[in-house]
Amino acid sequence: MSPVISPNLSAARNSLARKMSSLTSGHVLRGACWNYRVLEPVKGDNTHISTVFKAQIVARDSRVVPEVPEWALIKVASPSDQNATKNLQREVLTYRLPDVASAKCFRKMYDVIDDSTIALEWLDTTLAEVEYHPDIRTYSLIGTLLRAAFTSCVVLENHRHVNTDYKPANILLSGIRTDRAIAKVGDLGLVVPVGELFNAQPYAMRAPEVFLGNACTEPSQVWAVAAMLLCWIKPGVLGVWDSPHPLINEAWSMAKIQRLFPHWEIPPPEMVNGDILKVAVNSARSLCKEMPELLAILPFDEETQKVEMPQQLRDLLRFILVPDPKARPSASSVLASREFRRFENYVDV
Template structure:
């Protein structure tokens, strides 16, 4: 029996903007009737809408701190200097000045402080992040930024902490001009090295190979760089010389929620299969691809604001026209793929703006070695996609490495 469409009134349907951060916005029924959504059986149903509503994220509430205030940590005190906007985390992040106590030398002048909202889920996520950064396999690697201190707890235990204090990095990959650096093999290789070695460290630390493990999210906002290293690029260069490092944003391995940003989200995550180690390989390639050729992936120019997932799937189906999608068990994911297929059938101008991956790479103004490496990592089937170690051994990576030595 076909599920009954969800109706909240004679003229309007309230459609969720996305699966995990639900906001009920009214859309005229006429708009929905004209859209391909009307051909998708049961997209908004009695069964599915409660799932949307129950998975809604908690309202973000900032901690009771403000710029200029001095916050005590376990090792040093911190004067909050600037509230940072536009990050990936639900936490509130500040740039802060480190204030040494007595004769204690501070590691640097500035630090980044992440303060969790006052709710259980956010505080538990902060504790998980502390646990991972405290592991020797992570703390000893230069590809991860340093954890300096904690707020509201002690350095020997993650329980009860309210904030984490990290090494300050001047900018993210998102702040870096692709026009200036997209043909620079040194900086591309440094970024690739930092992310891949970080993923290997997590895997070697048994953080990915078991159900209670965690993996890292990769995006233009989680790749951090100091400005001094960008200004003084040296060839050849390694990640430590360049200072590139990865910010760990943790989630359980196999997590089925909307963990990755739309543009960096792996195909298997859209299918409801969960985020795994190879999902981060896709995210690395997608991050670099979005950086040098923005708009091809993700929700940009979406024609269906109440389902950004479906629009992102449209782009993936256009990039990989031979992609055979296996049967999808998750009801919501299956409906999103059906809506995407309906949009592709209509062949609207915005849909046709996205070409195949080969055509998009050919139009990308970057080095052939970088295109080859992206092509090697952007494998639609997660089982066939290389691991971090396999990427580092690949002829595509070695060709990029050779290019940095010219």
């Protein structure tokens, strides 16, 4: 017997197929204020589930309006992909939270073109596409992106929301070869109310308490920002980069945290809930004592000596990366901290 396909779903798929086939170079999308001429598809880091294009912004009349940006990013979610559609809807709702749309730390949303298409601010590159170099321009960029990321945390916390998807590919940059680099947080499709999502955050940026079965909360996103920076500076030090098998990704990632922060104790299986988590913590407790790749990871101060960075940056990362969420500083505390001021002063000298 042939499956019955909902007319609405079929129509949505046909509509998307027509849209995707029409989004070729030169196609013009009509927005609320401006039009957008599609130029080319944009290849991301292969973790994004929406389709994105670079577009040229076209004013509606011949008058030159200086406020009109030159470029935009068009994001399209397939109606047949529930995750992509839900993330796009969440992103739109996040921009409608008070202060988010106007905050300079977030990429601007220009238009909601239709239920599956939005137009966003274009920036030159992402942190994922930039290589770390131990020089003053890079340290200045780090200060800029940390201020943007932690400010974004504060804005979201004011609405009891958290961003569960901080990662280098979502830190957007422009002017990085100048003294006035711009850093903004983008891709807000995984911004959710505090306590709503479990098992979220990319492995390398996932907070210890989230690995142990807790929901993402304000301290979790603070950890994620600092872990993101550490992983950019020293790739593979956290997460599943060298995990031998996907089935042990959680255990492998927890073991790395324990190696970096030996005072963090991975609880025994009887102290956590759920059969899968019990297996993961039991494996993690063994892996961090047995696997050569993990044994090569030294405690934080020694491990970070393997890469050149100013002591002020090392002190700042240590200040933030506290495995116990109750002892971890808040985003606003980080921005007001002596450690952050010392790093900024080092950059400004």
